[in-house]
Amino acid sequence: MASVDIRDVRKAYGATAVIHGVNVDIKDGEFVVLVGPSGCGKSTLLRMIAGLENITGGQISIGGRVVNDVPPKERDIAMVFQNYALYPHMTVYDNMGFSLKLRKADKAEIEKRVSQAADILGLKPLLERYPRQLSGGQRQRVAMGRAIVRNPQVFLFDEPLSNLDAKLRVAMRTEIKELHQRLKTTTVYVTHDQIEAMTMADKIVVMHDGIVEQIGAPLDLYDRPDNMFVAGFIGSPAMNFLRGKLGSENGRSVFKSDSGLSLPIARAPAASDGKPVVLGVRPEHLATNGDGAAVNVVVVEPMGSETQVVAKTGDQEMICLFRDRVMPSPGETIRIACDPNLVHLFDPDSGKTLAA
């Protein structure tokens, strides 16, 4: 096991820079998820850690050793690919034992390590099959088995679950987390799915257009996003953003949206009357309240445990997630409110969170 240090790492393909100076500290045994929209450079960063891409600038060290010029096989890492990259002409057993065979381990050793890994993943009955004879979930498991057998310092995962159906994805998510709790190997996991990131990570790195937007524990990012991008990316359904101005009513700070909606806020930044801001409020923090602000219902989507209501204020749409079973009809006006402590204020120009 080992820590991974990423220091001011840059990557350019020819003249196109795709990663612009990324810093991440990954502690020994930590499960770190790189998350961000498609094309933001997550895979590129992961592949640089693996040694599959050259590092244009900066430094990556694994276990204290700078690996910029170390070939992949000497980095002692294992990687699980999105398409699994199982060798089609080898059985599950041979797929899993391939790295040991290349290292000239003796037969008994290979046998022992493969069957240990197969036990952990429940692959015992499939060892003689070829990849084509496996289901998607089984292939995914074999790909993980191939990584486990090597007992590496670091596991690298590149969107390992995105080829699975929704139900299996949830199950494998739990399984990978359990596996990590058991093996405690440092893990870097790439995904574009913020739910995967939230549920699995010890630490999330939110990336966007080749830079790191924020690093933190899942609930830190949820509760205290640094900027509008993180606020909008983490959480589902996404946070509502309303443009407006700060003001005061009866001696209390309020937010007045451009559409005329007025919401109380707990702490306003100092000397901020009339200041244009963006207010962010999560759908799940909105509740129906007779004294609240009036909005027009557009669509109602009951989901059993909660009800999702799309409402309109002016020309801005808001999503509300109510725990109680309200069934307003479209076109109806409802009154909603939220806990003033749970709203976020952002600078409309920089998108940064405004300090209270």
Added chain:
Amino acid sequence: MTDAAIATTATGRSTWERLRSHRDWMGFWFMLPAAGILILFLAYPLGLGVWLSFTDAKIGRSGSFIGLENYDWLSDDKIFWGSVFFTLFYTIFASIVKFALGLYLALLLNKNLPMKALLRSIVLIPYIVPTVLSAIAFWWIYDSSFSIISWSLIKLGLIDNYINFLGDPWNARWCLVVANIWRGVPFVAITLLAGLQTVSPSLYEAATIDGASRWQNFRFVTYPLLTPIIAVVMTFSVLFTFTDFQLIWAMTRGGPVNATHLMATLSYQRAILGGNLGEGAAIATAMIPFLLAAIMFSWFGLQKRKWQQGGDND
């Protein structure tokens, strides 16, 4: 419907009705045109050739059945056995070198080279030039008094006299093998290149991370995944080489002193030029066992490997 019900409706119609509409017979009707074409253009000429080999037919005379006399005659014919030897020699050497060179070129062209498309088209040139044209070019290159090879070697001071490329039996044999390789390599290279491009790059990445060197990447990933296409391309390569005619005929016509006769050229010479259709047909028929052997070989090579079987869940 129960079986009884089917039976009554079936007997209710005429046999012709049933033949016209029954599922299995439908298949038969659809296959009939294809079968007809195959019989007319493949089986009939082949059968006729084999039949002719049992007769003493000459051009302009239909001939009568003489049993195995033609074959008996051939078995004592040194020139015939010489052509069998040269056909095997030519096929084996040319095929092995074509495979090795073709694979090497394919691996090279599969890399990210500058001007990849241009290089790939250049490789195809020997294949698209008409055989006779390239044969004439080679004939010129090998000419006993104008050969550019001899000329360059003399200028370099390596030899004193012009090499008698096509006049000496062994020189001529090797020269023809070289010409055949030159013509055949593009086919092998481009086909294998197509095969290489179906191998997912992430397999190489996975193997690299697993610790494979470049050679091990080739040995354990590329080569096994390429075996099905190698079987196809080598079968065709062997068949084309074994039945070659144009190159030899344009360059040496089987000479000097019959040293470079392939079975195909000898057959043509005896049957068409010499007029002995029966004997020529016997030589051609003698090629069949060799070709069958090559086809059997490929049949086993083309069998789906175990790893190619099973459902594809992608």
